[in-house]
Each structure stands twice: as C-alpha cells, then as structure tokens.
Amino acid sequence: NAGVTQTPKFRILKIGQSMTLQCAQDMNHNYMYWYRQDPGMGLKLIYYSVGAGITDKGEVPNGYNVSRSTTEDFPLRLELAAPSQTSVYFCASSYSGDTPFGQPQHFGDGTRLSIL
Amino acid sequence: AQTVTQSQPEMSVQEAETVTLSCTYDTSESDYYLFWYKQPPSRQMILVIRQEAYKQQNATENRFSVNFQKAAKSFSLKISDSQLGDAAMYFCAYSRDTGTASKLTFGTGTRLQVTL
Numbered sequence: 001n002a003g004v005t006q007t008p009k010f011r012i013l014k015i016g017q018s019m020t021l022q023c024a025q026d027m028n029h030n031y032m033y034w035y036r037q038d039p040g041m042g043l044k045l046i047y048y049s050v051g052a053g054i055t056d057k058g059e060v061p062n063g064y065n066v067s068r069s070t071t072e073d074f075p076l077r078l079e080l081a082a083p084s085q086t087s088v089y090f091c092a093s094s095y096s097g098d099t100p101f102g103q104p105q106h107f108g109d110g111t112r113l114s115i116l
Numbered sequence: 117a118q119t120v121t122q123s124q125p126e127m128s129v130q131e132a133e134t135v136t137l138s139c140t141y142d143t144s145e146s147d148y149y150l151f152w153y154k155q156p157p158s159r160q161m162i163l164v165i166r167q168e169a170y171k172q173q174n175a176t177e178n179r180f181s182v183n184f185q186k187a188a189k190s191f192s193l194k195i196s197d198s199q200l201g202d203a204a205m206y207f208c209a210y211s212r213d214t215g216t217a218s219k220l221t222f223g224t225g226t227r228l229q230v231t232l
Contacts, residue, residue, distance in 0.1 A: 031217040042120070042207050042222030043161075050217050058219065090161065094218050101211045101218045102149040102168060107161035 002026050006091050006108035013081045013115045021076040021111050023091030030096045032074040033058075033105065034066065036087040043090060049074055050096075081115045088112050118143045120210050122223035129198045130231050136183075137193045137226045139208030145169075148212040150184070150191045151220070156204040164206070167191065195228075203230045 007022045025032065030051050035043035035058075045058030049068040063085055065077040074093075078085060092105040119142045129135035141150070152164040167175045167184050174182050179199075183192045195202055208223040 033217070033219075040224065042209075042224050043220070044222070045219055048217050048219060056216075088159065092161070096217075099149075099168075099213075100216065101213045102166070103218050104151065104163045104166060105161075105218060105220065110159045 004091055004093055004106050004108035006089075006111050008111060009109065010112045011114070013078075013113065015081060015083065015115060017081050018077070018079050019081070021078070021089055021091075021113070023074045023076065023108060024072050025074075025091075025093040025106070026072065027093060027095075027106065028071065029093035029106070030071070031094045031100065031103075032068065033092045033094075034064070034074070034076045035090045035092065036060065036085075037090060037110075038087050046076065046089075078113075083115050086113060086115045118145075118210055118212065118221050120208055120221050120223040122208055122226050124226045125224075126227045126229070128229040128231060129195070129202075131198055131200060133198055134194060134196045135198055135228065137195075137206050137208075137228065139191045139193070139223055141189050141191065141208070141210050143189070143210065143212065145212045148210060149218075150182075151209040151211070152180070152182070152191075152193045153207045153209060153222075154202075154204045155207065155225070156201075161207075165193070198230050200230050200232075203228055 033048045034046040047066040091108045094103040209220040
C-alpha cells in the first residue's frame with residue numbers, strides 16, 4: 001500500500017509565486033489534514049477535511065487554501081508565497097470510526113518548501 | 117486552548133538501556149487521547165503508541181510503554197532495550213473530542229540519541 005503520497009518532496013519558490021502541494025491517500029480515509037512544521041517545532045494544523053466537499057480551518061490557515069473534490073485527494077494551495085511560509089508541510093489522513101479523535105493519523109513523507 | 121509541553125529538547129541513551137521521555141499537557145476535558153509519534157531523519161511521522169484518557173491501564177507496544185498520570189496531566193514514554201534505530205525526534209500529541217476529525221496538538225519534540 002502506498003498510504004499517503006505527497007508531491008513534490010522539495011521545492012524552492014520566489015516571493016509572490018504560487019504553487020499547489022499535492023496529497024493523495026489510498027486508504028479510503030474520510031479525514032485528511034495539512035500541517036506545517038517549522039524548525040525546532042512541532043506540527044501545526046493548517047486545514048483539515050472530513051470528507052469530499054467539506055473543509056475547515058485549523059490553527060494557522062492564513063495564506064493557504066484547500067479543496068477536496070474526491071476522497072483520495074487533498075491539495076494545498078499557496079497564493080503569493082511569503083518567506084514566513086518556508087517550512088516542511090505534512091499531509092495526513094485518518095479513519096473516522098466510532099471515536100474520530102482517537103484514530104491515529106497516517107502521514108506522508110513531507111514537502112520541504114523554501115521561499116526566497 | 118490545549119497545550120502540550122515537552123521539557124527535554126534532547127536526551128541520550130546507551131544501546132540496550134532504558135530511557136524515559138517526558139510530556140505534560142493542559143486541558144479541561146475529561147475524554148481525550150494522547151499519542152507519541154516518532155520522526156526519524158527520513159522525516160516521516162510514525163505512530164509509536166496511543167492512550168485513551170478513560171483507560172487507567174498504561175498502553176504498551178513491545179519495547180515502548182507509557183506512564184499516564186491523568187490527575188498530574190503527565191504522559192511519559194519509556195523505551196526499553198534501546199536500539200540504534202530508536203534515534204529520532206519524538207513528539208507527544210493530544211487530541212480531544214470536537215465531534216469531528218482528530219485535530220492533533222503537538223509538543224515541540226525531544227531529540228533522542230542512541231549511543232553504542
């Protein structure tokens with residue numbers, strides 16, 4: 001099983017450029033998440049989705065947009081990239097189950113993004 | 117807001133010895149889950165162990181066990197018979213019942229070194 005697949009693995013952007021980070025999962029999970037990890041810090045939630053067509057903001061959503069047209073895919077869009085968005089981005093998914101908040105999240109390998 | 121604190125930025129353990137990583141958290145909820153995730157140099161986030169707050173018995177997974185002290189809001193991870201492959205960043209994370217997806221709050225991590 002591929003699990004959660006993120007592309008690209010590395011990217012350098014110039015200030016003001018835009019890009020989309022791709023995330024796909026093949027586990028039929030309803031819930032998907034985007035986190036960012038700054039140096040020396042834990043992960044912080046950017047956006048999450050509980051199913052196709054349903055998304056909601058996390059702790060640090062400013063400067064990002066998401067969409068969820070299918071169960072499998074959950075892309076993250078950066079508009080007008082800024083140096084403060086230099087980070088490692090992780091996509092994750094989880095099963096809903098009887099206790100959604102207790103389900104472990106399955107993570108992709110991350111995308112290292114530098115904005116210069 | 118919930119917070120998760122890992123007060124040990126770095127720890128070191130000799131191979132085959134035992135090490136304990138500390139985690140404290142702040143919450144007013146009675147039902148929640150706690151997790152330990154491992155992040156090796158490969159960057160992937162891997163679930164090590166999870167604990168439901170309503171369960172008094174401490175969770176164990178092979179060489180990994182937790183000491184969950186609900187009243188003290190403490191959730192430490194014990195690694196027995198440490199191996200070189202245990203070297204990684206370890207993150208403590210908290211998830212509460214929001215009626216929807218599992219939105220994790222992470223600590224800042226503890227870097228574990230394993231020496232010969």
